[in-house]
Amino acid sequence: MAEPVRLRPKRPCPICQKPSQQKFHPFCSNRCAQIDLNRWFGGNYAIPVKDDESDEDEQRET
Ligand SMILES: [Zn+2]
Numbered sequence: 001m002a003e004p005v006r007l008r009p010k011r012p013c014p015i016c017q018k019p020s021q022q023k024f025h026p027f028c029s030n031r032c033a034q035i036d037l038n039r040w041f042g043g044n045y046a047i048p049v050k051d052d053e054s055d056e057d058e059q060r061e062t
Helices: 030-041
Strands: none
């Protein structure tokens, strides 16, 4: 029942696909971590906005 000790496969850096460094996990470097941060805070993220209230004057009945 002795399972072989496996090393977990390192995930590649999600930014540049290089092997990630533990120090900057899950990125390979601080630079890639910053790039990822900029993706979130740089207005690049998409917030799902429901545009159901687009009835400006359409519902005006006479
Ligand atoms: Zn990277």
